[in-house]
Amino acid sequence: MSKQVYTFGGGANGASDDPRTRDKTIVGGKGANLAEMAGIGLPVPPGFTITTEECVRYLASGADFSPELRADVATALTHIEGSVGKSFGNAADPLLVSVRSGARVSMPGMMDTVLNLGLNDATVQGLAATSGDDRFAWDSYRRFIQMYSDVVLGIEHHLFEDALEIVKEDNGFFTDVEMEAEHWQALVGEYKDIVAEALGRPFPQDVQEQLWGAIRAVFDSWDSDRAKVYRRLNDIPGDWGTAVNVQAMVFGNMGDTSATGVAFTRDPATGERAYYGEWLVNAQGEDVVAGIRTPQYLTLKAREAANAKPLSMEEAMPAAYTELARVFDLLELHYKDMQDIEFTVERNKLWMLQTRSGKRTAKAALRMAVEMVGEGLIDEATAVRRIDPMALDQLLHPTLDPNAPRDILGKGLPASPGAASGAIVLDADTAEHRAELGEAVILVRVETSPEDIHGMHAAKGVLTARGGMTSHAAVVARGMGRPCVSGASAISIDMPSRTLQIGNRKLKEGDIITLDGATGDIMAGEVKTIEPELVGDFGTLMVWADQHRRMKVRANAETPADCRMARQFGAEGVGLCRTEHMFFEAGRISAVRQMILAEDEGGRRAALEKLLPEQRADFRAIFEVMAGLPVTIRLLDPPLHEFLPHGDAEFEELAQTIGIGAETLKRRAGELHEFNPMLGHRGCRLGITFPEIYEMQARAIFEAACDVAEASGEAVVPEVMIPLVATKRELEILRGLVDRTAVKVFEEKGRKLEYLVGTMIELPRAALMAGEIAEEAKFFSFGTNDLTQTTLGVSRDDAARFLGPYVEQGIYPRDPFVSLDVDGVGQLVKIAAERGRATRPDIKLGICGEHGGDPASIAFCEAQGLDYVSASPYRVPIARLAAAQAALG
Ligand code: PEP
Ligand code: MG
16 A cells, blocks of 8 residues: 655655655645645745545545554654654643645635644643743634634634633723733633533543544545535545645744745736735734734835835845745746745744645736746746636626625626626617617616627627526627626516516616626626736737647627627637528518518518628628638528517518518418427528528628629638538538529629538537538538537527536536537537548538637547637637647647
């Protein structure tokens, strides 16, 4: 069996050659870094680590300590005793230790720390004698009882706080500083009474019992409810276990030459290369975080900037500060990353208690990565690897000023990031109307549908009471870069009175609210925002990312404005232009409805005639913006009834416009009703049954392409995409239609252009039959929204109601509409790619479902050798970085 207890620090720094001592999976993050710091000669109080393996064994064995473990811990204790020259439990000169948990990654859900362990009624006297400081000794003892009782014995913390308050009140003290040794001593007596009362037995005086109690508490904390919740939220497996770190105490509370603090080697908010941190003189670690005393600034510069009075550590303890600064530099050089550090100064001597790579904002992450390359600390590939692609989202939308006050009304799903404030409007037309008058509006709906598009476009943000992360509102808002909070179930809308209720607050149309699409928060009034910055370090890092990227990155975009945004963010083409949204534009919808409700082909063709110039203009505008790049245009996909009028008034209006009776129109509309429209008359089935629709669209595409090529000389390469194909024959028929239309247009225009016809793979049958389908397709684009829906048999519009518990119970590791179900849907993608390539080796393969903007899914696409991913414009930079990281492996 491998060793399960490893020592560090002390004599020869306890440096060990055993690679297990540096392995976070074995000794935990804290243990590995303590051993590593000791190894490079930094002042680390000597200690030992019990491995995570031992924790797993302990939990599996029904909470039993093995005799081997007891023996190894005893030996390790003698290492600490020998190093510091004190012995554990010795009444004359006691060794005190800290006991801390330390999993592979830092886990705030777990037991944190017990300090001053080893104190009892006898050793407290020894501590008083050796330190020459009674007050310190009794204060340490009462801290220990308080902490041990809270963390190990499970006695409520407030009982101790209350007792302390009473002693202070009785003596007329305002702060702990006024407490003398005798007061702390009296309090220790009261604390022991509290424990005896709560437990029915006295506070443990046996130091071995104290130690094993703490070790047991750390191991048990791995299975605490808090830890389980944290693991679930952070995708941490339950079988990792936690290590235990036992370390000789050093004291920051031994008078005015002692101190304790936390620090970052660079500013975690801005990334500036400046030491950043807080410290407290004459204090123990917990005091800094607990907020009992206000911590002081570390550096003179920071103190001056904040206009604060209490001296910085740089001024108050120059020698210890200089040593600390030397350690900061050493640690950065060693770990090649910004470090988050805990330290203690005991009577002017600096001790390091912890180091780890520090958490940082996206902005800080970029600045640090770029500057560290400049400093020669890391190379460009490391810089590219180090940035979390999703964190870039923080920088791609206006964000709320973190310092601005907020009045939170409620919460929904963080469906599309960014922040927006505006007046509540309850329907799309009002949104458009008020926006035209220059007002900032937030569209609030129960849920949105394609006919709300213009209102969504006009609005600064979208809020819905229903719908999940891939609901219509969420997908469209992300595509448009509009902040969106969806599925806010606390909202109820009353249309007749044009009011709404969020929780217990009543609001009316016109009231100002603010949305934070990154958190799902809904706030009353306007909250100040900060504009995104896409320059500087961000730009530099994207250039480096592009140098390592293999896959191309395109955008899902359907308006010239979206395309322009996409190009600005580095898109290398359009991967999906959904043409249906163009049908909803004001002034067209009536022709669209006429086309749908026509009794025969002649009627449909007449209506399509009106739409042709409009579609041509749409495509021309897009081709102009995307000149020189490929543009994939998908022919009409949604079921036709989505375009139909709602309510009597709209039917009447349409009847007037097209001169057919309202009753007839309603009957026709009724005929279009479907029980399951997602699996109904949509996608290429429309093209098969009403070929004139696809013919008009193909004509508009080729005419626009010829016109732009003629005007600009720069060729666009239209890629005509047929949706929802299941069989080769469907594609064969529709490709024929597109090709014939192209020939006609090229003849009329007297010019020939390169173009491709391909298909979406969004049905399991299409994936399985990809070998055959590839005979007709020059490209496949994986429509993983529908492919997920059809493979899982889960409706993308209804999934929000039950997917939450599914993910919580680990049925799917993540929402499969957000991150590709690699095991299931992924197999179909793999099969389709292989079979497609077998037929047509140069077939172009891409993905245009929402997964094209998800880093984990992008890594999967890289592994399958896809040619490109396509994501909403605001996700393009994220996809560029994720694709680079995937290529770097
Ligand atoms: C898809 O199904 O993945 C896709 C991109 O098409 P849509 O979302 O428009 O159905
Ligand atoms: Mg689809």
